[in-house]
Amino acid sequence: MAPRVLVSDQLSPTAVQIFKDRGVEVDYLPDLGKDKDALLAVIDQYDGLAIRSATKVTEKLIAAATKLKVVGRAGIGVDNVDIPAASRKGIIVMNTPFGNSITTAEHAIALMFAVARQLPAADISTQAGKWEKNRFMGVEITGKVLGIIGCGNIGAIVASRGVGLKMKVIAFDPFLSADRAAQLGIEKVELETLFKRADFITLHTPMTEKTKGIIDAKAIAQMKDGVRIINCARGGLVVEKDLAEAIKSGKVAGAGVDVFETEPAKDSPLFGLDNVVCTPHLGASTEEAQENVALQVAEQMSDYLISGAVQNALNMPSISAEEAPLLTPFVKLAEILGSFVGQVTEDPIKAVEIVYDGAPGAMNTRALTSAALAGLLKPLMQSVNMVSAPLMAKERGIIVSEVRRDKSGVFDGYIKLTVTTEKFSRSVAGTSFSDGKPRFIQIKDINMEAEVGRHMLYTTNHDEPGVIGELGTMCSKNNINIANFHLGRNTKGGDAIAMLYLDEPLEEAVMAEIRSLKKIGQAKLLSFDV
Known part of the structure; x- marks a missing residue:
């Protein structure tokens, strides 16, 4: 049928x-x-x-x-x-x-022109029978600095259009490599640098916990006087009341807004302000x-x-029915290893190497690699999945390599993921036991065995007495139960790490206390889908 x-x-x-x-x-x-x-x-x-x-x-x-x-x-x-x-x-x-990538990119460019030349207000004035040439003094696009926040698929299209308009294009994207930036003909910069240098700022990043409110009063204070801001991505990326105040004060010369904190937008602090061009989420609205x-x-x-072919699925890996029983535990493991690195790495990633040792090497490593990349990218791109992750990595110039090899250790099989940034390389390895549950077995070349939990605290420290006590005391003081506590070190008195499996996440105030401990180096609260 x-x-x-x-x-x-x-x-x-x-x-x-x-x-x-x-x-x-x-x-x-x-x-x-x-x-x-x-x-x-x-x-x-x-x-x-x-x-x-x-x-x-x-x-x-x-x-x-x-x-x-x-x-x-x-x-x-x-x-x-x-x-x-x-x-x-x-x-x-x-x-x-x-x-709709091209359509959204073109809408951002259209808003940029509209704001630069005050076109909507000039149109209304002229059709009202006025002739206010001196009132609508605009600025040229040519030669201006265009700052792009988020240089994925849509951001890259905007970048190419900006280059074609003879603008100086700079971009901030944690996953944008120097090679990919050079290919696009743009300059990769840190966010603070973008704020200081850009004449126009346009947003093309997903909404995540890290990007929500990325443009607020503090960010605007770092920007040039007279900057113009365009948002065709997500409303919550910009704090509307902060942008409105900046426009009223003259700090921001204008804004083009297609998306709002609440939609449909019946009211907004931005409505009625001079040189604010608003459209009703038209980014994808072309024939x-x-x-x-x-x-x-x-x-x-x-x-x-x-x-049975699967494309652009948001909730299913590309695994055949025959493979599923053996592959599924290692798919989950690969995703967790990627997620670990994605959560602890803040620098742009240039390359990813995945070693499949023993049993995983004989499996569908394409699915495993896709799962690892999805985990790696998900902290900044929540909608990414196993299908879209390889393309997302390629667009950001991340070089991905696989190594398969015969069993070489005490485990029947394991996966080791190593990422390289411009500053360092970081690796993590794990395996899946007969119970199907993933385990960390090595972090930063330090051997350990740690069960993976939904909420985990990862710390680095110098190997010395007192670290366990301080971390335990901190959790106890804040009524946080420790399900498991795992330790590892490279040598006595050398580098050490700890992985705490917690029953519930720590508040940011508690994390700040932990980071302030003299014995603690890095401290990260991690979350895994287990």
Whole structure:
């Protein structure tokens, strides 16, 4: 029996035809997504659900979807899909993360021009019968410094457009390598340097805990007087009230804003200010982009339903049914090793080497490497997954290499991941025992055996008495229970590390206390999906 797909939002007729041409039965009911009760009543008839933003794929809908295998979102945002509920039900969630990249980049450039020449206000004034040439004195783009925060897919397109406009382009991105920057014809800088030098600043970074509020009053104070700021990424990247105050004071000369802290934006501190150009999240709103993402989601869903191929899945690794029992524990291990390095490394990563020793070397190492890269990139790019991680790493100029070798140690097999930055190399190794649980077995070439927990405290120190006591006392004082405490050192009196498996995370104030301890070097609170 042919698989059956429901299209519950507006989608291109060409996309609907793709399903039919590939042998998939399709019901095109573009208004059904707006009626949650009607959708709930029929969802159990379908193997696939193709949506845009109007359809809400809730836990209740997923529970009723007894046949559903895949949800395809035409576009990048999946806020309207309960991904954890879908994962628990075994439903793949796909999106089309690259279909609107050019459109979003062009919108950022359009806003930059609009702010530089005050075009919207000048248009309103002129159509009102005024002729205020002196009021709307603009600035040239040519020769100005364009600062890009986040130089991934969209940021790189903006960079190329900026270079073409004869701007001096600088970029901050923790994963941007010097080689990739040179290839783009731009200069890689630290964030503080970008703030000090840029005439225009445009944001193209995901929203994470590290990037939320990345432009606030403190950041603006570091910027040039008269800077202009563009945001087509995510509203929460910019603290709107801080930007509004800076525009009122004249510190910021103008802003182009397509995304807001709360959407739909009915009110904002930015509304009504001179030389603030606001648009209603139009970054992906072009005919070409809407067509591209619709065609892509139809192709991806058809591929999966007909042949089992998976592209741009947000919640599933590319592992065949035959491989799964043996591979899955090592996929989780690879992701955890990558996550460890991603959480403790703040410098841009130039290269990643992954050694598969013994049993893992005979497995599907492509899946393992994808899992490791997903873990590595996820601290800064929460939407990254096993499918998209290799491309994300390539776009950032990260050189990835694999080494397979026969069993060489006491373990039947292990994985060792080494990252290289411009300043240092750092390695971590782990294995999976018969219980399927991952273990750290070496960190920074120091042997240890540590069970992996959801919340872990990682510290480095000089090997000397008192470290265990101080860490234990600090946790006890703050009512934090230690499930396991693991230690390792290279030599007596040399470098040492500790991994504490905690029942709950430490507050930042407690972490600050730990970092202030004289015996402690580095201290990081880590989180793992176990």
